[in-house]
Amino acid sequence: MNAMAVYTEVSDAELIAFLATYDLGELLACKGIAEGVENSNFYLHVSAGSFILTLYEKRVAQEDVPFFLALMEHLAAHGLNCPRPVRNSAGAALGRLAKRPAAIVTFLDGYAIHHPNVAHCAALGEALAKLHLAGAGFPLRRANALSVEGWRKLFAPAAARADEVAAGLEQIVTAELDHLERLWPRHLPLGVIHADLFPDNVLFVGDRISGLIDFYFACTDALAYDIAICLNAWCFDANGSFDAAKSRALLDAYRALRPLERREIEQLPVLARGAAVRFLLTRFVDQLEAPRGALVRLKDPLEYLTKLRFHQKVATAADYGLSP
């Protein structure tokens, strides 16, 4: 769900009191910005420079916030361009503001590319490999709540309404979940994955990636599953057809930094089907739950049904532009 809204207002007095716990100088400006998952984000200008202030709203489990902040700190320390949490005078990256967990991270220049081309996909492949390499050695773990074990639970309460979205959808998803639960690979190389690396979360300046953002789905899972998510999010055209040139560019750039193991390559098609189901399901559930008339832009679940159908016909990873 892409909610273009700020959920919480922060008064000048509470913000100034909060900033007094940091060593960032004087408050100069603070503007609510519309971005990211359902947190409240602010562009923050202080004497020390530009930052992002985030208040964690209920969609992000509060017990997970320390994982996300520690991860961004680890990745930034290992050379990844991503928001770096700022620690307050007591050494803590997480504080409280307006009755919510709150953090300040560095502001990254860059903007999302809405229609990525082959060169953008190559840049993404390189950045994804850098993320996976930078994540090695990160000591914390977080299970992926939106992987195969979670999908049937997510679908069950909404299944009866699936056919409102597309005729036969309940049967299609049920059969796909049967397939995925049977064949989901269990022994692939694990590590920190972003798990939501859509074009919205990859900042470019010109043709160069300036940063990766929005780590609030990050978790410990198969690294190749992160690639599968990116194949879905970056390598289809607006009309729904798969673009093997983009996929090849993404995979080649990735492999140049982190070679893929044979089993990762072999499992790409089933991982890509799983990734398509994951976004089909969350978009479908968001659509059912959204209040009518709300100022929320919903993403189309059917886009992911089209992508799922493509992956269902893929025979081997060669269809993604890779040699097996």
Next chain:
Amino acid sequence: MNAMAVYTEVSDAELIAFLATYDLGELLACKGIAEGVENSNFYLHVSAGSFILTLYEKRVAQEDVPFFLALMEHLAAHGLNCPRPVRNSAGAALGRLAKRPAAIVTFLDGYAIHHPNVAHCAALGEALAKLHLAGAGFPLRRANALSVEGWRKLFAPAAARADEVAAGLEQIVTAELDHLERLWPRHLPLGVIHADLFPDNVLFVGDRISGLIDFYFACTDALAYDIAICLNAWCFDANGSFDAAKSRALLDAYRALRPLERREIEQLPVLARGAAVRFLLTRFVDQLEAPRGALVRLKDPLEYLTKLRFHQKVATAADYGLSP
């Protein structure tokens, strides 16, 4: 209406094409921000610095946009701290982006003070006088659509539902409109007024005003009416009681730069009643028109009923801390 939302999304490709018509360098970042009347606003970072990009949505009449832009340019050229429109390579301050009129203005540091104290009110009085003085000589005129001639028209379609908001409200407003139409002063000094100078639109850094923003209600009207709007917006406490110390500070600071004429002082009570009615009416109509469940924060019309009742009991401007 304080809609904390961005109404229009702008793609990177159309934004880069739009920026190519300016001499501002490379696009570095663009974030939708939640502020102002119902326009879409973006924090824009380019090689030349920080700016605000505004797309004018339907609530601002397109034919009025050149007035607002010319006014900001005039005021900035005459020393007021306000957003200064940036002209494109063809010399125009107004362009088109995402099928809407669009402009780029300078970014001003500063943040709104939610609970202004006496010193803030003094700073406001000084800034308001500077605005009125800087506006002298501005050649364009724009009628105030939300002055006494407009109020009955605004109220009529909603009048039957007024008692849903407060018992007796229809009768109270009707009687007040009778009074105001009879006594509204017609021969006060005119000029450019901001007409919406609420704390949201006055940026402070510390105790100093860094800028006035959001000129999209600005018009040609009695300068003292702008003061009356500020008395309503700045000089009541959260519990609804009038604070004469704030009012005196505001008026004294104003008069130090622009002395008030005797007739302006005498008419302050009726102008203050009118200002209270104007915001009571627009808030009431916004409340009736808002879609249920929308992510919009509505302001309470009854706050202005309380203020109206205070002004109805005012005998002379001495009650605002002024000698007659």
